[in-house]
Structures are given as C-alpha cells and as structure tokens.
Amino acid sequence: MRTRPLIAGGLAVALLAGGGSAAWWRWHAPAPAPDEPETLPIPPVPPRVAQGEQYEHCLALLPQDPEGAQGFAETWATAGGGAGADHCLALARIALGDPEDGALLLERIAGGSAAPGAARAVVFDQASQAWLMAGAADRAFAAATQAVALAPDSPDLRIDRALAAEALERWQDAADDLGRALDSDPKRADALVLRGSAYRHLDRIAAARADVDRALALDPEDAEALLERGILRQRGNDRPGARADWERAVALAPDSQAADLAQQNLALLEAGPQRR
Numbered sequence: 001m002r003t004r005p006l007i008a009g010g011l012a013v014a015l016l017a018g019g020g021s022a023a024w025w026r027w028h029a030p031a032p033a034p035d036e037p038e039t040l041p042i043p044p045v046p047p048r049v050a051q052g053e054q055y056e057h058c059l060a061l062l063p064q065d066p067e068g069a070q071g072f073a074e075t076w077a078t079a080g081g082g083a084g085a086d087h088c089l090a091l092a093r094i095a096l097g098d099p100e101d102g103a104l105l106l107e108r109i110a111g112g113s114a115a116p117g118a119a120r121a122v123v124f125d126q127a128s129q130a131w132l133m134a135g136a137a138d139r140a141f142a143a144a145t146q147a148v149a150l151a152p153d154s155p156d157l158r159i160d161r162a163l164a165a166e167a168l169e170r171w172q173d174a175a176d177d178l179g180r181a182l183d184s185d186p187k188r189a190d191a192l193v194l195r196g197s198a199y200r201h202l203d204r205i206a207a208a209r210a211d212v213d214r215a216l217a218l219d220p221e222d223a224e225a226l227l228e229r230g231i232l233r234q235r236g237n238d239r240p241g242a243r244a245d246w247e248r249a250v251a252l253a254p255d256s257q258a259a260d261l262a263q264q265n266l267a268l269l270e271a272g273p274q275r276r
Contacts, residue, residue, distance in 0.1 A: 049115040049123060052206035059078050066095035087123070094130050103130035107143060115261040121150035127162050133242030137167035148177075155181035159191050164200060189215040193225045200232060208232060223253035227262050234269065243269060 094102035144161035230245035
C-alpha cells in the first residue's frame with residue numbers, strides 16, 4: 001500500500017514561513033489546476049533578513065508575479081541589494097521551478113547573514129524544503145539540522161527536519177524530532193500524523209494508531225490523518241474501515257495530495273488484497 005510521499009511530483013510542497021504558520025501552509029496549500037502554470041507557492045510571511053522598501057516591494061511581488069520579483073531582485077542585486085535582494089531572488093527562483101539554485105542561495109544567505117538567529121534558522125529551513133523539492137533529501141536534512149541548531153525549541157523546524165528524515169527513511173530520527181515538537185506543542189495534529197507514519201514504518205503499530213487517533217480527536221476532518229488511519233486499518237485487515245477513511249479524505253479535500261493518494265489506495269483496495 002502506498003503511503004504519503006513528502007514531495008508530490010517533485011515540486012508540490014510549498015516553501016514555508018516561520019512563526020507557526022508552516023504546518024497550515026504545508027498541509028492545506030491547494031493543488032494547482034491542470035491548466036495553471038507550474039509555479040510553486042510562496043510563504044505568506046517570509047522571514048526578514050533585511051529591511052527597506054525595496055525588500056518589501058520584492059517580497060510583495062512574489063505571490064502573483066514571481067518572474068517580476070526575479071527581475072527586480074536581479075537588478076537590485078547588481079546595485080548592491082545584499083541579503084535582501086538575494087533572499088527575494090532565491091524565493092523567486094524556487095517559485096519558478098529551480099529549487100536547487102534557490103536552495104544554494106538560501107544556504108549562502110543563512111550562513112553569512114547578520115540577521116538574528118531566528119531569522120537565519122528559518123532561511124536554513126526554507127533551504128531544506130527547497131532541497132526536498134529538488135529531490136536531495138540528504139542536503140535537506142543537513143540544512144534542517146543547521147536550522148534546528150539555531151532554534152532547537154521551534155516545533156516547526158523540528159517537524160521540517162522530520163520530513164527530511166522520513167525522505168531518507170530515517171524513521172527513528174523523524175520520530176525523535178516529532179516527539180520534541182509535540183513536547184513544545186502537544187496539539188500539533190500534523191506532527192502527530194507524521195509521527196504516526198514514522199511509528200508505522202518502525203512497526204510500532206499501537207503507537208502509530210494512538211498518534212493518529214489523537215490527531216483526529218483534535219481535527220476530525222484532517223484528511224492527512226484519515227489517509228494514515230486508513231493505511232493502518234488496511235494493514236490490520238479492516239478493509240471496510242480503510243475504505244471509509246479514504247473515501248472521507250477524498251470528500252473533505254478533493255484537490256489535495258491526501259485525496260490523490262487515498263484514491264490510489266481505494267483503487268488498490270478494489271483490485272484485491274494488497275501487501276503493504
């Protein structure tokens with residue numbers, strides 16, 4: 001049975017903002033329509049590594065006009081725009097489908113910026129997510145580790161390093177980071193679902209089910225949690241329960257990655273008994 005990948009099509013995970021908004025942006029950003037241009041979402045409030053009207057103008061361009069933001073940032077950079085120009089340029093390049101170049105630039109900014117440690121941590125975190133988009137999970141984990149070193153008590157950064165660990169199939173490392181995130185914020189349903197997935201891969205099925213049940217108690221309409229509970233139910237030979245969870249996930253979030261995977265799992269379920 002397929003489980004939820006970290007990156008849909010290599011480019012579907014949004015670059016995240018700091019300050020507690022990361023989980024919402026990751027789990028609920030809508031999938032693009034088939035006829036829409038293949039650009040990536042931009043975090044609503046990127047961390048500030050600089051100040052000034054040009055920086056704010058460039059960041060404001062990103063959501064609707066990443067090409068315009070890129071051109072503005074390039075011109076500004078040649079005029080000595082510094083970290084602000086580079087940061088906007090990195091985000092624009094990621095939005096336009098070049099996550100590797102953006103990740104390299106973000107790492108350079110985070111490593112050399114005079115911004116406070118919290119802002120530098122989130123820029124390393126953005127680099128980590130860009131590396132995941134580029135399919136370089138090892139680079140993603142390394143960047144996330146630098147982010148966590150700067151802000152070890154941030155649940156968002158712990159969750160994002162866990163995503164990189166899961167991409168590397170380092171399930172225990174992921175579970176450990178998610179545990180730290182939940183120590184800081186026990187009501188993070190996204191962390192509970194991710195840790196449930198890690199526990200399932202570690203064959204700790206009772207612990208996995210407990211985490212997913214906690215997530216659904218917090219939010220009964222969490223499509224990711226329903227997807228994961230369906231996988232656990234299918235693994236326990238509860239085919240009707242798995243079908244109900246996956247159908248509910250599709251109904252609740254029809255355009256989401258969770259719905260896409262639930263539909264694939266439903267097709268496998270209808271085809272006959274499947275191995276995990």
